[in-house]
Amino acid sequence: MSYEIPIPKLEVLKEKPLDSVKLMEYLNTNGFNPIAVSVDNNLGKVLIYFDKPLTTTKSKKLLELVDDFVKKHLG
């Protein structure tokens, strides 16, 4: 099951590309264990893969975590 989360500020993203490894570590630290995390710095999106679908609450939490990570990275 994959979750696609868009990333704003595409022009800034090209200057400061996201690293999928650091996002994976951030999610692991906050209780998520995805199978894979793919960052597309060209189109501005993140794809996160899990072996099972997340609950609504967890999917919202995932969205918040990714948003928080991106804000910290891009400023």
Place this chain on the structure above:
Amino acid sequence: MLFEYLDPTYIKMKLDNLDISLSSLRDAIRGADNRTLTDIYNIGNSIYSRLDVALGTRASESTLSALSGKFPSATALSDTLANPSTTVIGSALLGFDGTNWRRMRSDANGRLRINAEVVANPPNLDVALSTRASESTLSAIKAQTDKLTFDTANRLAIQNPPNLDVALSTRASESTLAGIKSQTDKLSFDANNRLAIQNPPNLDTALSTRASESTLSSFSGKFPSASALGDALGNPTTTVIGSALLGFDGTSWGRVAVRALDVVGSTGRALATVNFLTPSRMPYMVENINVGTTESSTSIAAPGAKILVLRNKGDVDILIGINASVPATNPMKVKARTIKVIPFSGVTAVYYKTATGSSTLDIEWYN
């Protein structure tokens, strides 16, 4: 002439009073010693000649009685005689020189002066006085004994000797030692005073039934001396031991399996091994990744991919970095419209970008 006559009756009456004959009277007067009046006269005359002063000038009964009262009654002399109540009598101490008696001399304090010509050694004075302790020796001893101190009860004060470094009360008491003795009394010994020891529970068989020195020596002889293992180790002369090969799976040990198959031209038993790159988990894939000139990446959960399959579905070469950013020089490429399979134990991140233009990438992995 006048005649006087005595009446015979009267004479007879008077004569009747003479109841003893004159000879008997004479003998009675003489007594047992047959003393005559002359003997008595002579004795009396002798006594009389000694009575040179009047008896009244001599000691009366009362005087002698008073004198007698000054002496206690006669008693047998003994060492334990009580202190008697008696008068004091002075005596002049004289010594006989063989011819004359001479007064014994004393000093002004009344102590008898003795100048013995010969003094016999008393029996217990059996060695010369010069062999006994001298004044200087005793003075030296006194100097030491003067150092002794005593408490108010005249008990000698003794300094604790160096090795008496703790109070006696802290040492084993009589009761403690008695307890120990009660235990040691239980020990028994054989005729050679060797302690008898009960076989402990785990010494459950006789020592003679265990391996002897010769047996172990013979056993040891079946192995060569220890030497450092190395590739150039010579062919050792040793016994042959069968061994069951076991392998540890992280939790327990299990038998390592073999398979019968063709080995160097004949059927043999080969150890069955699993290559560390053999996948053991569910394979995954991420499809249709847009690849542009800005580097992007895909992370793979631990333990990472063992076999990585990269499929470039576009018309532009994709530059690849494994577990790190795409190298600035000579990066690996997945050429356009090709598939690249990479055995790589532990791929946890794939970084990708294009030099120009864009492409599409599929990633498959087996772990």
